Every structure is written in structure tokens, then in C-alpha cells.
Amino acid sequence: MVLSEQYMQIRKHSEQICEPLQTEDYVVQPVIDVSPPKWHLGHTTWFFETFILQPFHEEYRVYNHEYNYVFNSYYETIGNHVIRTDRGNLSRPSVNEVYAYRSYVDLAMREFLKKTLTEDIKALLLLGFNHEQQHQELLLTDIKYILGNNPLFPAYKIAETITDEFDGNIAEMISFQEGVYEIGYLGEGFCFDNELGRHKVYLQDFSISSKLISNEEYLEFMDDGGYTNFVYWHAEGWDWLKNDKITAPLYWHLVDGVWYVYTLGGLKPIHLKAPVTHISYYEAYAFANWRKMRLPTEFEWEIAANVFKWGERWEWTESAYLPYPGFSRAAGAIGEYNGKFMVNQKVLRGASEATSPDHSRITYRNFFHPHLRWQFTGIRLAR
Structure with a gap:
């Protein structure tokens, strides 16, 4: 699979995970270890913008300079960031604005990936792909915590994605x-x-x-x-x-x-x-x-x-x-x-x-x- 196809497949999967959510579900942070789904979507986008587009794409213009403070997770080298406990206090940018941010960066990335890339840039891209996949798992587990601590116990999906299958074999x-x-x-x-x-x-x-x-x-x-x-x-x-x-x-x-x-x-x-x-x-x-x-x-x-x-x-x-x-x-x-x-x-x-x-x-x-x-x-x- 070429890098551009791999990029878009991974990016699409993150958004597919969030499809069953209501707008209110995107902004909740019940405990420090759980980040709002909206923040995950923004942070993984910030990663590509910060580590790929800004240093290597000469024509790229930063979507919103304030997003570096909002979506940086723990990279002290990059600058100050919202402390982890406050991610759930970010009513803005809105969910729609975060999706617009993703679309903007994805468009720029698709253009960038048409270029001939050095091996160092390819290595950073692969790190970015795997970084977003890490956050896809965090998205699911954080969504489960958010919904599982709602007293109504709402289902994420009626057709449950996480199964409890077992093979029936005796342990040895x-x-x-x-x-x-x-x-x-x-x-x-x-x-x-x-x-x-x-x-x-x-x-x-x-x-x-x-x-x-x-x-x-x-x-x-x-x-x-x-x-x-x-x-x-x-x-x-x-x-x-x-x-x-x-x-x-x-x-x-x-x-x-x-x-x-x-x-x-x-x-x-x-x-x-x-x-x-x-x-x-x-x-x-x-x-x-x-x-x-x-x-x-x-x-x-x-x-x-x-x-x-x-x-x-x-x-x-x-x-x-x-x-x-x-x-x-x-x-x-x-x-x-x-x-x-x-x-x-x-x-x-x-x-x-x-x-x-x-x-x-x-x-x-x-x-x-x-x-x-x-x-x-x-x-x-x-x-």
C-alpha cells in the first residue's frame, strides 16, 4: 500500500470509531487518564501538522497557531500545552471545528505525499501512522469509560465491536x-x-x-x-x-x-x-x-x-x-x-x-x- 493510501485509511478509521457518538460525548473527561474524543481527533491531526507539514512542506500555512497549545500532549520541546486534567474543559474548538481542522491537514498531507520523500520523512510518517493507531485504541477505551460512567449505561453500538469470544480449550x-x-x-x-x-x-x-x-x-x-x-x-x-x-x-x-x-x-x-x-x-x-x-x-x-x-x-x-x-x-x-x-x-x-x-x-x-x-x-x- 502506498503511503498516501495508508495515511487516508488510518485517518478514516479514527473518524469511523467516532461515528456512533453524540456531540456531547466528544467533550467529556471523567478522570485524568481519559481524554475527550474531540481531543484525540485534534491531537493526532496536530502531530502530522507539527512534525511533517510545518518542517517539510514549504507552502503549508498553519491552520490555527493557538491549536499548538490546545493539542500538544506532553512535548515540552514544542512549547506549553493545556494540562492533561483540563482537556475536558475545552468547549472550543467545537467538534465541527476539529473535523474542519482534520480536513484541512488531510488535504495538505495528500498534496505533500505526492512529493519524493526522504527516508527520514518516511520514518516520521510511519511514526505518525502508528501514533494515530495508538490513539484509536485509546479512543475506544476512553469512549467506553465515558459511556460506562454514565448512569444510563448507554450502548456505544448495539452491534458491539468488542466481543467476548472464547475458544473453549482447557488451560495448560x-x-x-x-x-x-x-x-x-x-x-x-x-x-x-x-x-x-x-x-x-x-x-x-x-x-x-x-x-x-x-x-x-x-x-x-x-x-x-x-x-x-x-x-x-x-x-x-x-x-x-x-x-x-x-x-x-x-x-x-x-x-x-x-x-x-x-x-x-x-x-x-x-x-x-x-x-x-x-x-x-x-x-x-x-x-x-x-x-x-x-x-x-x-x-x-x-x-x-x-x-x-x-x-x-x-x-x-x-x-x-x-x-x-x-x-x-x-x-x-x-x-x-x-x-x-x-x-x-x-x-x-x-x-x-x-x-x-x-x-x-x-x-x-x-x-x-x-x-x-x-x-x-x-x-x-x-x-
Whole structure:
């Protein structure tokens, strides 16, 4: 696929995700970690305008200079920006103005992509494509949080896009021998900088489950006092549980003695055999501890991923988000993309059903703070 076609396909997909929304849905920000859909649409457009059109397209004229302050996310090199907690206060630009901004930039990009491009510009374009795909997943998860915290529990789509399918196979533990293994991206295609620095790691004997933990298994943990017995939890996790009054996974609701879960198709009875989702690292750790097992490291996960099905949930690992050997930040604003977040976060591996097409690979390193669970996160055990 040529770059112009790939660009337009990705840009169109972002807008397709937003098609079911009402205007009011575009502007809500219930918590700091959830950005309004309108902001995602503007920010991904700002990325192409700022990193491609302004420096490389001589005839380009900036759509609105004030948008740099509104839609810059965290790039200190680029200048000041609206603090994250205030994205939901942006009643302007309006939804219509944001779509007009997207159309303006898309027109300029289509003209620009007719030119002969250097390899460096192509690399920036691919980063922009993958950046927007990251935000497409965030769009879905943020939309779910916005609608799932509305007391009416409105459906995003009646024909739900995120399914709870399961293969029906019995879980088994897959064993691996101790030894030296190679970790990290290897290939000619795109990857993020945090996947680079392929290197050797030594692993002890380990085994890993062929399946994710199901809702049924997680209910057993809950029924056995999982949320009331401190012995299963890290001290920090126990404090989080008590302070936030956590008693079940995100979106679970006990109605007349029956557990329901909010889905993108509305409130539904829990599907017992489906993988549990919207779990924090704290909860994943506590469950593993209760089962007298543990979470895999990201290195164990990567070595084993070729022999089990993955991609239904982002899977918490026991690994801290740290740089690989030889990691170095790129010069300028692009160097802020991943490196400055390598502290106080846990690595997740895999993908989820909300992940955009062609945006998952075994070496992909996602990362979140331990208390977060609005993404489609799940649990795979190891020992």
C-alpha cells in the first residue's frame, strides 16, 4: 500500500470509531487518564501538522497557531500545552471545528505525499501512522469509560465491536527450559524505539498458561475474599483498594445478586468463560498470589508468545518499564515519545480487541501505572 493510501485509511478509521457518538460525548473527561474524543481527533491531526507539514512542506500555512497549545500532549520541546486534567474543559474548538481542522491537514498531507520523500520523512510518517493507531485504541477505551460512567449505561453500538469470544480449550501450563534467549525487535518493518536493542537474557525454568484467566476464575477469587484479605496484596495495592473502595473489576455491577458488566453494547450479564478484563496490576498480582502462582516477566512472555493465543487482552507482566541495553532517545521532540516515561510503570504485552488492525506484534511494549485498568487488560499466570 502506498503511503498516501495508508495515511487516508488510518485517518478514516479514527473518524469511523467516532461515528456512533453524540456531540456531547466528544467533550467529556471523567478522570485524568481519559481524554475527550474531540481531543484525540485534534491531537493526532496536530502531530502530522507539527512534525511533517510545518518542517517539510514549504507552502503549508498553519491552520490555527493557538491549536499548538490546545493539542500538544506532553512535548515540552514544542512549547506549553493545556494540562492533561483540563482537556475536558475545552468547549472550543467545537467538534465541527476539529473535523474542519482534520480536513484541512488531510488535504495538505495528500498534496505533500505526492512529493519524493526522504527516508527520514518516511520514518516520521510511519511514526505518525502508528501514533494515530495508538490513539484509536485509546479512543475506544476512553469512549467506553465515558459511556460506562454514565448512569444510563448507554450502548456505544448495539452491534458491539468488542466481543467476548472464547475458544473453549482447557488451560495448560507450557514449560520452557532455562537458558539464554534473545529479546527485542528483529526485522525491517516499523517498531517503537523502546523495542530496540535486541539483547540476550538468562531465564530460569518456567511455565506459562496457554490461556488467560476467565471471569469465572476471577469470581472464585472474589468469593474467597480476594478483595478483603490483605495477604494477597502489595501494601500499595491494598492502600489503593481501600482508598478507592475497590470491590470488583472495573465496569462490574452487582444487581439483585447477579453480576453484570458494562460493555460497548451496554450493560450485560457477565460471560463466565470470557477473559476477565479491566484489571489493574494490583489486582492481577493479588489474583496470582491467591492462586499460588505469579505473573510472567515480559521476557518470559515474549519467548512463550509463539505457542499460545494472544491479542485478546493487554497482559500485565511482572517487569518494570525500563530501557533495553543501548537505548537512547532521538534528538528533539520525537525523543520524548517513550523514554521519559520509563519510571514507576509496569510493562504489558500482547494487544487487545480494541487494538487497531496491523498494530500488534510480539515485541510491542505497552506500559501503564499499576493502578490503571480502563484499558482492556487481563491476566496470564506463570510459575
